[in-house]
Amino acid sequence: MKVMITGSAGFIGSALSLRLLARGDTVIGIDNLNDYYDVGLKQARLARTLEHPRFSDLRLDLNDRAGIGEAFASHRPQRVVNLAAQAGVRYSIDNPLAYVDSNLVGFAHILEGCRQSGVEHLVYASSSSVYGANTRMPFSVHDNVDHPLSLYAASKKANELMAHTYSHLYRLPTTGLRFFTVYGPWGRPDMALFKFTRAILAGEPIEVFNYGRHRRDFTYIDDIVEGVLRVLDQIPTPNPHWDGAAPDAASSSAPYRLYNIGNHQPVELLHYIEVLERCLGRTAEKRLLPLQPGDVPDTYADVEDLVRDVNYQPQTPVAEGIACFVDWYRDYYQA
Numbered sequence: 517m518k519v520m521i522t523g524s525a526g527f528i529g530s531a532l533s534l535r536l537l538a539r540g541d542t543v544i545g546i547d548n549l550n551d552y553y554d555v556g557l558k559q560a561r562l563a564r565t566l567e568h569p570r571f572s573d574l575r576l577d578l579n580d581r582a583g584i585g586e587a588f589a590s591h592r593p594q595r596v597v598n599l600a601a602q603a604g605v606r607y608s609i610d611n612p613l614a615y616v617d618s619n620l621v622g623f624a625h626i627l628e629g630c631r632q633s634g635v636e637h638l639v640y641a642s643s644s645s646v647y648g649a650n651t652r653m654p655f656s657v658h659d660n661v662d663h664p665l666s667l668y669a670a671s672k673k674a675n676e677l678m679a680h681t682y683s684h685l686y687r688l689p690t691t692g693l694r695f696f697t698v699y700g701p702w703g704r705p706d707m708a709l710f711k712f713t714r715a716i717l718a719g720e721p722i723e724v725f726n727y728g729r730h731r732r733d734f735t736y737i738d739d740i741v742e743g744v745l746r747v748l749d750q751i752p753t754p755n756p757h758w759d760g761a762a763p764d765a766a767s768s769s770a771p772y773r774l775y776n777i778g779n780h781q782p783v784e785l786l787h788y789i790e791v792l793e794r795c796l797g798r799t800a801e802k803r804l805l806p807l808q809p810g811d812v813p814d815t816y817a818d819v820e821d822l823v824r825d826v827n828y829q830p831q832t833p834v835a836e837g838i839a840c841f842v843d844w845y846r847d848y849y850q851a
Contacts, residue, residue: 519748520544520593522578522626523600527704528641528695530561531741532597533571542570544591546584546600548577552607553705560848561702578622588629595748598626598640601671604706605645605810608668619671620678627682635688637751639744642676642692644733644778644815645669654818657694657766657774666810676774683770689751690771693744696778696817700737700837701844708785709841712792712800717851721801728786728804731814733778736832736840743777746826766821778817779830791835795842 519536523529524545533543545565549558565571572591576583578600602608602618623640630638647655649663664670672694679690699709715722755767766774793799807813822828845851 517594518542518544518591520546520587520591520596522546522596522598524565524573525549525558525562526599527561527702527737528698528740528744529597529599530564530702531737532599532744533565535741535745537565537568537570542572544572544574544587544593546574546576546578546587548575548600552602552604557702557705578625579617581625584625584629585632588633592633593635595637596626596630596635596639597744597748598623598638601641603668603704605666605668606808607706608666609810612667615667615671619668620674623675623678627678627688630688631682631686637748638679638688638690639748640675640679640690640692641672642694642774643669643672644694644696644776644817645812646673646676646694647815648812653814654780654816655694655776656818657776657821658764660765665812668810680768680770680772683768683772687771689753691747691752691773691775693747694774694776694817695740696733696735696776696815698735698737698740700841703737703841709788709792709838710845712789713796713842713845716793716796716798716800721803722789723805724785724789724802725805725811726785726807726813728784728789728802729813730785730811731782731816732785732788733780733782733815733817734788734834734837735777735779735817735830736837739779739830739832740777743822743826743828743830746828747775747822750826773825775822775825776817776819777822777828778815778819779832779834780817780819782814782816783834788834788838791838792842795839
């Protein structure tokens, strides 16, 4: 297939590109290499795909309506995976308009490109953050998610609504994936594992919010990519049992689906740090702090639908995943 991936220099986008290329697909990568975090890391990820003959590298911002339209018209992708976004719950508290530009306006350009080009299937990144004030565990895609706690979360919920509109009006098959705390080699420096590892190796204290009582459904990058591939290969169809009198939030009378994609085994943050300490052979100095605005205490993915529909089975326990990350970190940073 010919697959367009936005965010191709990103953590998930880079790993997904490699898997698609390895199985024989053609990849059109789009990334603007913004400086939200270390551009050098993004370039190093991108270097792994740049020399492949079936990889095209486009330096584009999702806000560039004409540029995105031209990319679709020139390359005619059969399927699209939209991973590009302004990420980060905490960053959204101080920089809300960045999320409007990238996650709302930019996503609209992707939807319109898919419609105009007759794309077979759009898979897009949503987030576990959409569950917001929900407290019933595990989080289910069939539950209402109308109480986000950050503009980042609201922008991801808006993406789901926008995608449904295009699925309904233009019969564009769309699938949203609510990612749950992805970690692993080549990860994002703004994520806890990366920040903790850097600080512990430097002998600096780490900030542990919610006094370490957070529980997160940490999901290893390889398990995420395997799930995305399986979803990409299965084009959604209308749910024949969907009932407007009792609407199911995860499906529709349109070709539309939502899935959680997570490890389905939440881990307390303090235990996560203990595993990291063992892998590093060092003890962290912890600054225990209260819950930050916009954060949720726990995430826990109900992945029953993903298991049923594409036989999704995450394979990587946290101890193994953290060890792989530490090995990569030490090698990449010579730490």
